[in-house]
Amino acid sequence: MSNTLSSSRQAYYGEIAKHNLSPLWESLHALVPKEPRPQAIPAIWKYAHLRDLLLESGRVISAAEAVRRVLILENPGLPGKASITSNLYAGFQLILPGEIAPSHRHTQSALRFIVEGNGAWTAVDGERTTMHPGDFIITPSWTWHDHGNPEIEAGGEPVVWLDGLDIPLLQQLDAGFAENFPSDTQPISRLEGDSFARYGYNMLPVHHEVKSGNSPIFNYPYARSREALDTLQRTGAIDAFDGVKLRYVNPATGGYPMPTMATFMQLLPKGFNGKAYRSTESAVFSVVEGCGTVMIGEHAFTFAPRDVFVAPSWQQVRFVTEEDAVLFSYSNRPVLAALHLLREERA
Incomplete structure (x- = not known):
């Protein structure tokens, strides 16, 4: 391109910018790529390296003052975005004995995976x-929720869970609302276990x-999820990509537990040497049991219990284990499926 033409274009670009216009031809390749090019990158958070920092947060600020005492897992490719992927959030939340995280509600859907x-x-x-380690708990959009931990004298101990929310997605949609409950805890109207008795045994209330x-x-509960994985490991075929992998369901619909996030539990047996796959979904993994290696794109991470790692969209994922490993994961699959944008490739 000649200097005269280049100068002429730049002058033109400067003129249209005054009218809040920009030339599509300069950004078309980025706006309509040949395949996904996520800004989020594969990353791992080693719990053994983070635990002391997490516990220190309990000395820095109280649960009541913080409202939610959480250390956000911020993707290195998305600095300052409070996101682990472009439309998923993750964070480690700590609640100490005797504390209450006050009741509130918001339009963002949330999951808790007890670590x-x-x-x-x-x-x-x-x-x-x-809460027990390995339990998967949901707080659906616009439901009151609060958390508490008994005093040490009553058997309380520090409890940590992984928060997963669709915060970035709702930010993109400008659909975020929140409200505080007038007191720290909400009234309790049902005995513990009521919802599981009604819906957790392959039955529903008739009306x-x-x-x-x-x-x-x-x-x-993790105990039931683990039992299912053990049974299928003994009696069923081991998938070459996922080992034994199950998705959590809404028992009333057969769909996902929440409209914006899918959740899964999988067992990778000892000696598993998986095949590579990739998908347009972005997935966050939390290691429950066992150790192994995961290859995500060009990155290789060794993982251990309580570690968290992320596989962004369209990155190849492959697992290798030397012992049984159990992984919990969540992703934006329901959103992609609803929009007919879910694409998978298995090598």
Whole structure:
């Protein structure tokens, strides 16, 4: 391009910018790429390296003052975005004995995956449930929820869970609302276990009506998930890509527990040497048991219990293990599926 033509174009670009216009031809390749080019990059957070920092946050600020005492897992490719992928959020939340994280609600959907500690509780729309490591708990959009931990004298200990939310997605949609409850805790109107008794045994109340895409169960116990994986490992075929992988379901619809996030639990057996796959979904993994190696794109990470790693869109993923490993994961699959944008490739 001649200097005269280049100067002429730049002058033209400067003139149209005054009218809030820009030339598509300068950005078309970035706006309509040949394949996904996520800004998020593969990354891992080693829990053993972070635990002391997480516990130190309990000395820096109280749960009441913080509202939610969380260390955000911020993707290195998305600095300052409070995001682990372009439309998913992740963070480690800590609640100490004797503390209450006050009740509020918001349009963002949230999941809790319990990483460490026993005895804390979470309340969702009038029912409390006790947290145990490996439990998957949901707080659907616009439901009151609060968290608490008994005093040490009552058996309380520090409890940590992984928060997963669709915060970045709702920011992109400008659809975020929030409201605080007038007191720290909401009234309890149902006994613990009520929702599981109604919906967790392959049955539904005879007059149940589906009013939203959210699951009526809000605690999926790890003991039952682990039992299912063990049985299938012994009796079923091992998938060459995923090992034994199950998705959590809304028992009233057969769909995902929440409309914007899918959740999974998988077992990779000892000696697993998986095949590579990739998908347009972005996935966040939390290691429950065992050790291994995951290759994501050009990155290789060794993982251990309580580590978290992320596989952005259209990055090849492959697992290798030397012992049984169990992984929990969540992704934006429901959004992509609803928009007919889910694409998968298995080598």
